[in-house]
Amino acid sequence: MQKINTICLITSSMQIEKILNIYKNYIIETINKYGSFTIINFCKIDDKKILKNLEIFKNSEKKKINVFQPRNKDEFLKFIKNKNIIALDNLGKKFEDFKLRFLIKKPNIHLILLLDMGNISNEDNFDGWNTKNKNFIFLKKINKIIYRLLILLNLFPKTQFYFESRKEISENYINSKIRKVINKFSFLNFLINFQKVYKINSSAYEDCIKFKQQNKIDNKNIIFLDGNYNHPDITVRENINIKLKYFKHLEAKFFLIEKIFKKKIEICLHPSSNKKEYQMFFKKFKVYKGKTREKIFQSDMVLFHESSSVTDALIGKKKIIVLETDLLGKYLSKRISSYKKILGLPSIKLEDNIDFKKSNILKKIELSKKNINIFVKKNLKSDNNNLPSKKFIKIIDQFIKNEK
Numbered sequence: 319m320q321k322i323n324t325i326c327l328i329t330s331s332m333q334i335e336k337i338l339n340i341y342k343n344y345i346i347e348t349i350n351k352y353g354s355f356t357i358i359n360f361c362k363i364d365d366k367k368i369l370k371n372l373e374i375f376k377n378s379e380k381k382k383i384n385v386f387q388p389r390n391k392d393e394f395l396k397f398i399k400n401k402n403i404i405a406l407d408n409l410g411k412k413f414e415d416f417k418l419r420f421l422i423k424k425p426n427i428h429l430i431l432l433l434d435m436g437n438i439s440n441e442d443n444f445d446g447w448n449t450k451n452k453n454f455i456f457l458k459k460i461n462k463i464i465y466r467l468l469i470l471l472n473l474f475p476k477t478q479f480y481f482e483s484r485k486e487i488s489e490n491y492i493n494s495k496i497r498k499v500i501n502k503f504s505f506l507n508f509l510i511n512f513q514k515v516y517k518i519n520s521s522a523y524e525d526c527i528k529f530k531q532q533n534k535i536d537n538k539n540i541i542f543l544d545g546n547y548n549h550p551d552i553t554v555r556e557n558i559n560i561k562l563k564y565f566k567h568l569e570a571k572f573f574l575i576e577k578i579f580k581k582k583i584e585i586c587l588h589p590s591s592n593k594k595e596y597q598m599f600f601k602k603f604k605v606y607k608g609k610t611r612e613k614i615f616q617s618d619m620v621l622f623h624e625s626s627s628v629t630d631a632l633i634g635k636k637k638i639i640v641l642e643t644d645l646l647g648k649y650l651s652k653r654i655s656s657y658k659k660i661l662g663l664p665s666i667k668l669e670d671n672i673d674f675k676k677s678n679i680l681k682k683i684e685l686s687k688k689n690i691n692i693f694v695k696k697n698l699k700s701d702n703n704n705l706p707s708k709k710f711i712k713i714i715d716q717f718i719k720n721e722k
Contacts, residue, residue, distance in 0.1 A: 326403060328429075335355075344376075346707070357385045358397075358410075420615050432710070436697035480520070520698040524705050542622070544588050563645060568641075568668065570661065579619065586607075620637070623641050623643060637683050638683070638690075640666070642668060
């Protein structure tokens with residue numbers, strides 16, 4: 319009996335909206351090619367909540383998205399029986415996710431790792447910074463070692479396809495010496511996790527192309543990319559409580575920047591931020607949630623501390639200013655500095671009560687273009703003019719044909 323090919327997303331999360339936004343282009347391309355897409359969510363949540371979060375798709379697309387929430391192991395195994403599962407892997411790698419990693423270790427499940435964000439890495443070199451929570455760093459490193467060991471021992475599933483937008487990383491994997499040796503001696507294949515590695519352009523590149531095709535760009539306002547002062551990445555390391563002080567400094571800088579550049583500032587919230595909380599304090603500013611990419615592409619300038627969404631501003635060739643601050647702890651302070659250094663961006667210190675000249679900032683913005691262009695070519699647009707979702711579906715389609 320021939321198995322049914324099922325292209326899906328495997329996850330275990332309450333943040334369905336955020337996850338679907340990440341994979342939206344690939345889901346739509348899969349629907350266009352094969353007529354349907356499946357979401358397997360191991361996190362038991364209300365059906366209505368999932369359907370609500372499918373609002374990012376058109377009605378015609380929503381009807382072709384199947385949502386499966388297994389109640390137990392047996393129900394999952396029954397579902398995948400007689401299916402050839404080709405799955406975008408959105409499961410975590412922490413200790414609490416290990417049970418699910420064991421569960422999906424099946425010969426008919428082919429995993430896909432898709433990293434097309436292209437943002438500045440948040441790997442161990444950042445975790446080595448001085449944070450108050452030393453246990454966090456220690457446990458994370460132990461977690462990483464055990465996870466890799468379980469893959470090497472073939473107890474966790476390997477990754478069939480790895481799509482990466484960062485040129486250096488993808489080419490290092492593709493051209494690695496160990497991969498060349500394994501290509502000659504196939505019995506050593508167990509030594510590598512990523513079976514096939516492909517370079518693709520970023521999701522920011524594809525979204526920018528599509529947005530420009532469908533909308534008129536007005537370059538009107540200044541957008542602030544909120545990173546959520548109460549984000550787990552901060553609290554788990556720092557255990558700080560600085561809301562009121564941070565908000566007051568932020569508001570003061572907003573008024574100053576509006577006065578100097580004569581443009582209105584709008585706030586685009588991080589998915590985890592509380593919109594009512596921001597609206598109550600920043601009453602003189604428009605606050606949006608869920609419209610970040612659209613607002614960036616329509617903006618003239620972008621302000622941020624540290625945000626993966628800044629890649630949209632880089633691709634969109636927007637004026638960018640870093641709002642430096644030490645209020646969010648040492649971890650974020652170092653992250654902010656890394657963006658400033660790598661991209662050569664001008665900065666304004668949030669806590670400083672110092673005026674600045676518009677001409678000086680604009681001059682630094684102009685000088686940053688060289689660094690930005692280099693970063694874009696290496697991390698966001700490293701694969702010529704290829705749309706990543708198109709390349710993705712082409713490779714998956716070839717795999718399906720070869721499996722028949």
